[in-house]
Amino acid sequence: MIDTTSHGVSPAQAAAEKKLTDTVVASFEATSDDRLKTLLQALVKHLHAYIREVRLTEDEWNQAIEFLTQVGHITDDKRQEFILLSDVLGASMQTIAVNNPVSGNATEATVFGPFFTQDAPEIPIGGDISGGAPGQSCWVEGTVTDTAGNPVPGARIEVWEADEDGFYDVQYDDGRVTGRAHLYSDHEGKYAFWGLTPTPYPIPHDGPVGRMLEATDRSPVRASHLHFMVTAPGQRTLVTHIFVEGDPQIEIGDSVFGVKDSLIKRFETKAPDTPTPDGRDLNGHSWAxxxxxIVLAPAEI
Structure with missing residues (x-):
């Protein structure tokens, strides 16, 4: 129940506003798809409640429409400003929380982000996802198991990340494919690959979402991270990141609220003369x- 008295709204005005909400909700009553009806009626109730609570002005409503129009205009096949908007409002993480309930010791999920692409190249275990992108080489290894600890062989592991300059390959105009690949866990559920040590970077902030962050004194910077999407028959698809322990941006705040304590991992820097796990020659450079x-939850819990 909205307390309209604190806004100086008379009982008659409050009743008129409620009647409008009830009328709009009722207009969807004949919707044959029960789920669609639930979604629309709840949307109307919450949207009207917001308008009434903040006493939205017509100028503010027009600004909101213009803002959403700008979000649509800047969106294309390489940039999804609506995902950015959802991310910075925490809507993406809330949706993930609702759809990925805690399941024992299963790895926690986090935001998908706007830079995943289909058909990333396949690499063997121990291969390199960087594709020549700049950055410190990083050896990533682990296992894929179910919540009972059984290995999950043949799990498809999609990985993608930004280069050390903070850009994903799709943000360049030359068609490069770097910082992304997929591979499969072996018969023991093991996997390993070479990537880049993640670094902080800002989400695209030259558009309407960036201007909103600037107006609210919020940073567009994301904590350093490496994306994963893991799929296997009988297991719930996992979309997640790992974050770099000690990254100051974690304390400052991740712009899309994606950090979870369980996903913060130690990235150990190795001296240039330290032997690599697979004997790779890094030409005198340090590496990490x-x-x-990775623990996958069952498809149905």
Whole structure:
């Protein structure tokens, strides 16, 4: 029940506003799809409640429409501003929380982000996802198991990340494919690959979402992370990241609220003369390594 008295709204005005909400909700009553009816009626109730609570002005409503129009205009096949908007409002993480309930020791999920692409190249275990992108080489290894601890062989592991300059391959105009690949866990559920040590970077902030963050004194910077999407028959699809322990941005705040304590991993920097796990020659450069053991929840819990 909305307390309209604190806004100086008379009982007659409050009744008129409620009647309008009830009328709009009732207009969807004949919807044959029960789920669609639930979604629309709840949307109307919450949207009207917001308008009434903040006493939205017509100028503010027009600004909101213009803002959403700008979000649509800047969106294309390489940039999804609506996902960015959902992310910075925490709607993406809330949806993930609702759809990925806690399941024993299963790895926690986090935001998908706007930079995943289909048909990333396949690499063998121990292969390199960087594709020549700049950054410190990083050895990533781990296992894929179910919640009972059984290995999950043949799990498809999609990985993608930004380069050390903070850009994903799709943000360049030359068609490069870097910082992304997929591979499969072996018969023991093990996997390993070379990638890049993640670094902080800002989400695209030259559009309407960026202007909203600027107006509210919020940083567009994301904590350093590496994306994973893991799929296997009989298991719930996992979309997650791992984050870099000690990254100051974790304390400052991740712009899309994606950090979870269980996903913060130690990335250990190795001196240039330290032998690599697979004997790879890094030409005198330092490198890093981390471990991420993935636990998949069952498809139905």
């Amino acid at each position: 390594r981390t471990r991420f053991d």
